[in-house]
Amino acid sequence: MxxxxxxxxxxxxxxxxxxxxxxxxxxxxxxxxxxxxxxxxxxxxxxxxxxxxxxxxxxxxxxxxxxxxxxxxxxxxxxxxxxxxxxxxxxxxxxxxxxxxxxxxxxxxxxxxxxxxxxxxxxxxxxxxxxxxxxxxxxxxxIRTSERTRLDETILYTSALEQFDDAHRSRFASLAANVRFTRFSHDCYAAGLLALGSIDLLLESNVFDYDILPQLPIIEAAGGIVTDWDGRRLVDASRYHAVLMAANEELHRAALEVLRRD
Structure with missing residues (x-):
C-alpha cells in the first residue's frame, strides 16, 4: 500500500x-x-x-x-x-x-x-x-470475493433489464445463458454480495458516478475486477454506459469472452 x-x-x-x-x-x-x-x-x-x-x-x-x-x-x-x-x-x-x-x-x-x-x-x-x-x-x-471461475457455476446479478438498450440486452442475455442462474433488482446490495463472495458477476448499464464509485474500492479491495463490458478500466466520469464486476480475473476473462462474442 x-x-x-x-x-x-x-x-x-x-x-x-x-x-x-x-x-x-x-x-x-x-x-x-x-x-x-x-x-x-x-x-x-x-x-x-x-x-x-x-x-x-x-x-x-x-x-x-x-x-x-x-x-x-x-x-x-x-x-x-x-x-x-x-x-x-x-x-x-x-x-x-x-x-x-x-x-x-x-x-x-x-x-x-x-x-x-x-x-x-x-x-x-x-x-x-x-x-x-x-x-x-x-x-x-x-471479506473476499468468490473463487469460482467457471461460468456454469456462477451467479449473475443485475438491477433491471429495462436499463439495457437493445444491444446491451442481447449481450446480457448471452452471458445469462451461460451461468448457473440470474437474479434482478438488488441495487447496491448486489455489489455488497459480490464483495462478500455470495454472488460472482454483476452487470449494470446506464449508471452514474454516484452509483459505481462507492462500489469500486470495495469490490477491488475484496479481490474483484471492475471494468466496462469491453474490459476497459473505468475512469472518473459523470456517467458509465456499461459496467462489469467480476469476482476474480479468470471469471472476468470468461465473462468478457461471451460479452464480446455477441
Missing part, C-alpha cells in the same frame, strides 16, 4: 459518521406510505433521499469546507478540489419504496479524482461494507 492509497483517519471517521446520520434520516420513513416525487428523468425521489443527502452535505461543509461534493439529489460543488465526496443517499429508491431491503446509502471519497474509499450502508439491517487502503470489510470483518 502506498501513501496515495491511504485514507486519512479523520476522513474515514467522517464517512462513518455520515453513514450513521443518513441511516437516522432514512429509517423513520422505511415501509411508510410517503409521497413520491419524480425527477427530470422520471426516477422516483422521496423525503428520505433528500433528508439523508442534506445531513451528509452539512457534515462535510462543517468539517471540511474546502472539500468538493457530488451528490445525486443536490448536484455538485468544488469538483476540482483535492478531496471530493460522492454521495448517493438511497441507492435503490424503488426498492426502498417497495419495502425491500435491497437498498443502501453509498459514499465515495475521491483523492485527485481517484476513489480511495467506498462505503455501502444498509440502514435497516445495520450492514456496512467498506473498502479503503486495499482492505474490504463487512461490519469490520475482512
Amino acid at each position: 502506498t501513501e496515495a492509497d491511504a485514507c486519512p483517519p479523520a476522513l474515514l471517521a467522517l464517512a462513518h459518521a455520515m453513514a450513521d446520520a443518513a441511516a437516522e434520516a432514512i429509517r423513520p420513513w422505511f415501509r411508510k406510505r410517503i409521497p413520491i416525487d419524480a425527477k427530470a428523468d422520471a426516477s422516483p425521489v422521496t423525503v428520505a433521499d433528500r433528508d439523508a443527502e442534506t445531513v451528509m452535505r452539512r457534515m462535510i461543509e462543517c468539517a471540511f469546507p474546502e472539500h468538493g461534493i457530488r451528490g445525486e439529489e443536490f448536484g455538485a460543488c468544488r469538483t476540482d478540489a483535492e478531496w471530493v465526496w460522492v454521495l448517493d443517499p438511497i441507492d435503490g429508491t424503488k426498492s426502498f419504496l417497495s419495502g425491500s431491503l435491497a437498498f443502501g446509502t453509498q459514499i465515495a471519497l475521491l483523492h485527485h479524482g481517484r476513489p480511495v474509499l467506498g462505503l455501502i450502508n444498509q440502514p435497516v439491517t445495520d450492514e456496512r461494507w467498506l473498502g479503503r487502503d486495499s482492505i474490504a470489510t463487512l461490519n469490520e470483518e475482512p
Whole structure:
C-alpha cells in the first residue's frame, strides 16, 4: 500500500459518521406510505433521499469546507478540489419504496479524482461494507470475493433489464445463458454480495458516478475486477454506459469472452 492509497483517519471517521446520520434520516420513513416525487428523468425521489443527502452535505461543509461534493439529489460543488465526496443517499429508491431491503446509502471519497474509499450502508439491517487502503470489510470483518471461475457455476446479478438498450440486452442475455442462474433488482446490495463472495458477476448499464464509485474500492479491495463490458478500466466520469464486476480475473476473462462474442 502506498501513501496515495491511504485514507486519512479523520476522513474515514467522517464517512462513518455520515453513514450513521443518513441511516437516522432514512429509517423513520422505511415501509411508510410517503409521497413520491419524480425527477427530470422520471426516477422516483422521496423525503428520505433528500433528508439523508442534506445531513451528509452539512457534515462535510462543517468539517471540511474546502472539500468538493457530488451528490445525486443536490448536484455538485468544488469538483476540482483535492478531496471530493460522492454521495448517493438511497441507492435503490424503488426498492426502498417497495419495502425491500435491497437498498443502501453509498459514499465515495475521491483523492485527485481517484476513489480511495467506498462505503455501502444498509440502514435497516445495520450492514456496512467498506473498502479503503486495499482492505474490504463487512461490519469490520475482512471479506473476499468468490473463487469460482467457471461460468456454469456462477451467479449473475443485475438491477433491471429495462436499463439495457437493445444491444446491451442481447449481450446480457448471452452471458445469462451461460451461468448457473440470474437474479434482478438488488441495487447496491448486489455489489455488497459480490464483495462478500455470495454472488460472482454483476452487470449494470446506464449508471452514474454516484452509483459505481462507492462500489469500486470495495469490490477491488475484496479481490474483484471492475471494468466496462469491453474490459476497459473505468475512469472518473459523470456517467458509465456499461459496467462489469467480476469476482476474480479468470471469471472476468470468461465473462468478457461471451460479452464480446455477441
